[in-house]
Structures are given as structure tokens and as C-alpha cells.
Amino acid sequence: MTIRIDRRHFLMGSTALLAAGAAGAMPAWAQDTRMRLFFWGGQDRADRTYGVSDLYAAGNPGVAIDGEVLPWGDYWPKLATQTAGGNAPDIIQMDYRFIVEYAKRNAIAPLDDFVGGTLTLDDFDADQLEGGKVDGKLYGISLGANSVAMMVNTAAFEEAGVEPPNRDTTYDDLRAMGEAFKSANIRGGMKVIADGSGTEPMLDNWIRQRGKSLYTPEGKLGLDADDMTEWFQLWAGMRADGICVDAETQALDTNGPLENTMIALGKAAMIPSNSNQLVAHQAINKDPLTVSSYPRIAAGVGGGHYRKPSMFFSIGGSGANKEAAASFISFFVNNPDAGKILGVERGIPCSAAVREAIAPTLDDKSQVALDFVANLGDLLGPLPASPPAAAGEIDVSLLRTMSQEVAFGARTPEDAGPAFVQGATEILERAS
Template sequence: MTLRFDRRQFLLGSSALVAAGAVGVMPAWAQAANLRLTFWGGQARADRTYGVTDLYEAANPGTTIEGEFLAWNDYWPKLATQTAGGNAPDIIQMDYRYIVEYAKRNAIAPLDEFVGGALKLDGFDEDQLEGGKVDGKLYGISLGANSVAALVNTVAFEEAGVEVPTNAWTYDDLMTMGEAFKSANIRGGMKVIADGSYSEPMLDNWLRQRGKALYTADGKLGFEEADAIEWYTLWNKLRDAGVCVSAEDQAIDTGAVETTMLVLGKAAIMPSNSNQLVGFQAIMKDKLGMNGYPRIAAGVGGGHYRKPSMFFSVSGSSANKEAASAFLSYFVNDPEAAKLLGVERGIPCIAATRDVVAPTLDEQNQLALNFVANLGDLLGPLPPPPPASAGEIDASLIRTLGQEVGFGAKTPEQAGPELISGANAILSRS
């Protein structure tokens, strides 16, 4: 489902007042243009984003920005269709897993020629800049650093009489917590965790703790059949014990925030990302907390990493690349824009921007910032960008096979080899 929002209705008073003081002579590189912007996310992200586009339009007379946002699962098929038809929006929210594919197909444009002119990146975190490069060229501007994280309904834990997990928890602890939730039988049988068996980030984290990876630097698989079988076996055990939600319940999750097990109250923990805490809390009454993914054993870390939460890229077919680059520059540099955006997309990548944002953050935003800044021994190195076909492997194999095992259509011993053979076949075609 496509969600639309009239940005004129957002922060009508405050943004207009701020913008009034920002209006002035346009910089020489700023071009009046009609720009289209697309991004995935929920209403909370849209509100913040459209607040910034309002400010930008007010500061740059003659420029209009038409925005559209969709749920994650709807976003990529529509973007692929628009790209194939030569009608992609000028400004595209891009993910780390897809940036190589879109860059190599010229679906997004290198931005190097605009750096220092329309696109100001002074003081930008070097690791976040590197994350947006493909073959040495800059294709994406990181909108924030984040890490995978488990979002936790702390109120549900209190009702169940179970201590909220910390960064020290393990998969064995998860089993113990799940059994306690089952005994407490709160909220009509709420489980302790959503089904993570077909969560690509959770699989990646589990593999990294074992010294392996989803993909190697040369774009090959970084794990084997035995690993995949063990992964599916682990989640079968959790599912059979009533620790994670049933396959039937998990199937309700279409990718939209509103359909997740956490929001629907079917699970107290959900594998997610640190920047998503803000969006989830905006539509939930129960107070949420956050900690790392479970460890495979006590003291084992290194599964997490700080990655660009998402990028803004410019379409390769855009007729307004310089104007689009100017908007990207405003989005990551302007102090008033930074205050509106907070850390909903991750921790800002420019130190001066972080300094502006930090004093304005509420408790939940501070929690997200502190989590990413203090991962401790959970933190490992940033992996190389996934191969161009990683998105297809995620959607058509990791998720599908996880569901099939969950519903009992396949055993772990069947799904494990199929994941490896299917992924290798996709990689060989790319």
C-alpha cells in the first residue's frame, strides 16, 4: 500500500516560522527545479522528512519537492518498475544491500562532480562516506549510522515477571525467557520474540559471531550448508517450544510497521535496527527498550557493526542531478533540518550536526544514540557491500525458505542445501 501525506499539514506553524528566517538569496549552484523524492518508512519518518522539504522549499523559491513513501516490501518493486521505465524519482532512498546493483546498472548517478559545490560534505564521517562508494565513486550519502538491534516491549516483560534482556544475553537466555513468557501467558499468549529465522540481518549477525559471513569481499557466499541447517534447526526448536511466534502469526507481517509482531502485540521482542526505535515508539503506547541481538554463547561478540542506515542517491535518469545534490547537502548539513530529523534514520554522520541534535533528543532518541555509540564487544568491522543479487537472495530464498520451514513444508535438512544452491545460482547469474 502506498502512503501519502500532505507535507503542508506538518509543523505548519513551527516550520514556517523557521523557514521564514531562512529565506534568502539562493546560492549560485542552487537551481530552481521540480524534484521527486521517494523513501520507505512509516508516518513518523514521513512527518520528519516532509518537514525538511518544507524548509528547503521556503529557503529556495522556485524549487518544489514532491514526496512519496511506502512500506519496505512495497518500495523496492515499485522502484524497480520506475527505474526500468526511465521514470525513477530524482532522489531515491537507497539501502546498503542494493547500492552496488543500482550503481552498476547506472540506475543511480555518481555524485563526485558535485562534492565541494552543490554537495557539501565537510566533516562527514569517513567510514560512512566509504559505505556509499561503489568502485571508488560516491553513489550514496549516508543519512545516519545505525546497527541491528532488538526492540523490546519493556512493559510486557514487567507483566510477565521477566527481567529485560541486556547486551549480555544469549540464545540460551532467549529460550529461558520464552518459557517464562509461556508460563505467564500474558496478553492472550504473547511470545517473547518474533520469528527471526528469515531475517537476513539476524542470520548475518549469527554467522558473524561464528567467524563467518553472508557474503565475502568478492561476492561469494561466506557460509555453508551445515551453517544453514543449524540456523533453521535453532529456530525450529524455538518455534516448537513456543518461544517465538507461530508461522501463521509471522505471516501477517507484510513489512509495514503496523503489521509487525511487536506492534500487533504478538511478541515482546523484534529483531530490527537501532534507528527504527523512534518510529515504533511513535505508534506504540508501551515503552520500548533496545539491546543487541542474542550472543551465540556468553562472551562471544563481534556480530554487530555500524552501517549506513540508508542513503539518499540521485537517479541516473534525473534531469536535475545538481539540484538534487543540493537538496541532499541541505538534508545532512542544515541545523534546523537536523533538529527535525533527529536520529530516526540513524546517528548523524557529521560531528557538527550531532552536536546540534544531541541536546534536542528525547529519552528514546537518546537511547538510540547511546546504543550505537556504546556497542562494546558486540562491535565488529563493517562488511563489504553485498553483491548485486543480494536483494533477490533475501526476498526469494532467505525469507521464502524460512517460511517454508516454519510451516513445516520443508525440514532444516532440506532448506539448508536449497539456500546454498539457490544462492549460488543467483550469484552466478549476476
């Protein structure tokens, strides 16, 4: 098998020394079966993914996989162009907020016909299977369970003389930490936290703690103008008081490579992230990192977190190799040796057998991520309904833009709150 990799971004990972027998018995595909695998991520994810591709190749010499990886911000425009043109990749890494949109326009294919045959899901976590369903049909196979989490630079907290956050930390505590960072003035004025006002998962967590939801099961907006005004006021206050980074600094983070995040650039000691990203962030940061929960809105208030499918593999709706793609996905999520290569970089494996196989092999950071997701306690709430088809547009084109407008002074929080609700409602109505 020859794997051809788009090298504009990352080089192919290699596990060529793995024995062919480790792949297990796999279907024999035609010699000319060539599939395209498209995913977002960093170098560490690329190396792990291509390592599993190599392992799969050992048992399937007739299959060729062309892999391409892009940063998050570049990934979605290219995928949208390809699927709209009927040129979808065979295997597509899919996100929870976009799966409804892609399923409803047939850009990804239902997988139900493969389950129990080519696609084995016998010991898969039930909640993770449900997360990949749209209108009762299975469109995505979860590649791991994770939760939102704060990425925390423990060395920076030590230098500032501040205890790192823990599962009981509130937004008021965060303010107190920020004041201590200001007084300590470490590393040229590092702030305690990045600006999270344009981070959809952080807004989602905050509103869930208030007993609401970002979106209702019917696909409507679950918050109101007062909620959004208060959200923008919260961050405007932290920005004005120097608790979080300023607008110009936050603008350096383009939602692309992890190297541009505030924690990698040394501008903030914490950023909103996901538990599975600890491995990737640690790979590019010299300081020791850990994860903690998002802040509570008040002491004792929980329910904001949930065990979310970190991402899915879906099959392109226009692809000619759907059964071969299903076979690769089944191998990716079920093979113990593949699981050892992947670790928990994409989240906690959803197969009980794979979890058992990899547990003794995990490094310290991977174990931290696993323990975090397994011990959320009262922070954990139910998995929300899949976001509506327009959720991605609201996140990228509205929330992020409006948060920057508030940060740079082009809007006040009092103006932005109603404007966000009106804009989001119009986007949802257009998409329905």
C-alpha cells in the same frame, strides 16, 4: 514553492512557520526546477522529511519537490519499475543491500563531481562515506549511522516477571526467557520473540559471530550448507517449543507497515529491528519500548554488530536535475536546523556539527538510540563489504520464502540448508 505529495499513504508534514533565514544561503535554481523525492518509511519519517523539505523551500523558492513515501515492501517493486523505465526519481532513498545493484546498472548516479562544491561532506564520518561507495565511486550519502537491535517491550517483560535482555544476553538466555513467558501466559499467550529465521540482518549477525560473513568481498556466499541448516534448526526448535511466534502468526507481518510487526500486534515482546526505528515503533506502541543488542551465540562472543549506514540518499541516473538534487541532499545532512527536525529517526547523524547541534534537543527515546549505537563495545565488528548486486533477491525471494516453508512444515531444516546455499549461489552466478 509548492510541494505536491502523493496522499495515498501519508499527508505532507508542515514546518511552514520556520523562518526563511534558517535555511541558510543556498544556490538559486531556475523557477521551473521540479524534483521527485521517493523514500520508504512510516508517518513519523514522512512528517520529518517533509518538514525538512519545507525548510529547504524557504531558501529556494524556485524549486518544487514532489514527495512520495511507501512502506518498505511496496517501495522496491515501484522503484525497480521506475528506474527500469528511465523514469527514476531525482532523489532516491537507497539501502545498503541494494546500492551495488543500482549503481552497477546506472540506475543511480555517481556523486563525486559534486563533492566539495554543491555537496559538502567536510565533517562527515569516514566509515559512513565508505559505506556509500561502489567500486571506489560515491553513490550514496548516508542519512545516519545505526546498528541492528532488538526492539523490546519493557512493559511485557515486567508483566511476565522477566528481566529484559541486555548486551550479554545469549540465545540460550533467550530460550529461558521464552519459557518464563510461556509460564506467565501474559496477554493471551504473548511470546518472547518474533520468528527471526527469515530476517537477513539477524542471520548476518549470527554468522558474523561464527567468524564468517554473509557475503565475501568478492561477492560470493560466505556461509555453507551446515551453517544454514543449523540456522533453520535453531528457529525450528524455538518455534516447536513456543519460544517464538508460530508460522501463522508470523505471516501477519508482511514486511510492510510497522503496524503489522509482532511487537505492534502484541504477539511478541521482542522483534529484530534497527536502532533508528525505536522512534517510529514507539510512535505506534502504547507500551514503553527500548532497544537491546541481538543475542550472542555464546557468552563473551561479540563482533556481530557494526555501524551501518541506515539508508542513503542517491541521485537517479536518468534525472535531469542532478546538481539541484545534490544541493538538497547536502542541505538534508548538513543543516543543523534540518538535523533538529530529523532527529535520529534515520540513525545517528554523520556530520559532527549536526550531532553537536541536535544532542540537547533529543527526547528520551532518541537519546536511547544514540547511546546504544555509541556503546556497542565488544559487540561491534568491522563494516562488511557492500552486498553483491543479487543480495536483495536472495533476501526477498529466497531467505524469506524458505524460512516460511520451514515454518509451515513444507521443508525440513536439513533440506532447507543445502537448498538455500544452492539457490543463493545460482542467483549470484546469474547476476555476475
